[in-house]
Amino acid sequence: MSVINSSAQLDRYCVFGNPIQHSKSPAIHAMFASQTGQTLEYSARLAPLDSFVPSVQQFIAEGGKGANVTVPFKLEAYALANHLSERAAIAGAVNTLTFSDGVIVGDNTDGVGLVRDITENAKTAIVGRRILLLGAGGAARGALLPLLAQQPASLTIANRTISKAEDLVQLAHATKTYRGEIEAKTWQDLNGSFDVIINATSASLQSEVPPIPYTVFADTSFAYDMMYSDGQTSFNRYAEQAGARTRDGLGMLLEQAAEAFFIWRGVRPQTAPLFAHFRTKGSV
Incomplete structure (x- = not known):
């Protein structure tokens, strides 16, 4: 067209x-x-x-x-x-x-598109919130700077291999624009709940879910899957079962x-x- x-x-x-x-x-x-x-x-x-x-x-x-x-x-x-x-x-x-x-x-423009959809369309604040970013590939890298610009209270980057997550932490420190807490973890090391959980992995394309515990979600959590589909993504089904609000990546x-x-x-x-x-x- x-x-x-x-x-x-x-x-x-x-x-x-x-x-x-x-x-x-x-x-x-x-x-x-x-x-x-x-x-x-x-x-x-x-x-x-x-x-x-x-x-x-x-x-x-x-x-x-x-x-x-x-x-x-x-x-x-x-x-x-x-x-x-x-x-x-x-x-x-x-x-x-x-x-x-x-x-x-x-x-x-991927990262700014993500942040605008969360903050403006879904009316969910990132500033001052605890953010969990799942994945450390290209999608997560693209989201990094726009997320940090929102000045969350903390950003945790979780990935299957921690070395890739640590690379993103170093990249975040190199920007010198973010003063909050930032850390790298593996899926298994995650503990406690987060305010906003963003799935930057492609697991939903295979109808899979990153192996994260239910405990990362609270009933006040907002879960966002960068993938989108006609129906609900596998990640968002998992998040809803844990009590979270959800949105997929169409926005x-x-x-x-x-x-x-x-x-x-x-x-x-x-x-x-x-x-x-x-x-x-x-x-x-």
């Missing part, structure tokens, strides 16, 4: 991925453009696994203004960028590229897209109508 008019100078954007046929980005950005009165074209592009950079260069040559990047090319996008935002540098991955005057600017998907749209167009679209559309449609 694209927003198109007869102008020969149509601003063009796209999303690169492999696979890419099921991407919702064209529909999302078409709805954003319609909502904000922006005239643009947004398409999905399948990049060969060994030809991401040539694919981007070809798109730039065709007049492309910017691109989103999804799996498996976020690390290659990071390497391709001439300039990185702070959040992209911390994440070590790029999901949003902007092309201007021969310069490729890389950004990462994060929309908010990270809205942030990219804002970077490119200078106007921030409303995500609530799209959230209702995709939920009501029954296929996300």
Whole structure:
């Protein structure tokens, strides 16, 4: 789906991925453009696994203004960028590229999308709260800086192998912007409950749950799964059984897209109508 008019100078954007046929980005950005009165074209592009950079260069040559990047090319996008935002540098991955005057600017909007969905859409505070981040891969790295910017009381990063969690703790200390408590733990070492529990693992894609105890949840806890599906994710079912409120990552998907749209167009679209559309449609 694209927003198109007869102008020969149509601003063009796209999303690169492999696979890419099921991407919702064209529909999302078409709805954003319609909502904000922006005239643009947004398409999905399948990049060969060994030809991401040539694919981007070809798109730039065709007049492309910017691109989103999804799996498996976020690390290659990071390497391709001439300039990185702070959040992209911390994440070590790029999901949003902007092309201007021969310069490729890389950004990462995943973490800010997560935080905005939690704090604004789910009306759940992060500031001053005890946060548990599950996983220490790319999704967790992308969330790190925006989470710390909210100044939680503490941040615990739990992972199957503690060394990867410790790497994120060191990365957090290196930002020098967070003064609260931060620690790394394995799944087995977790004790006590947390205010906000964020699942940054991909376990729900396999209908699995990280091996964490029920005790991390309290009846006042808020559990967030970065994954999303038509039904409830396995992580959120587990969290609800423990008494927690839950939300999946559909809002994060929309908010990270809205942030990219804002970077490119200078106007921030409303995500609530799209959230209702995709939920009501029954296929996300």
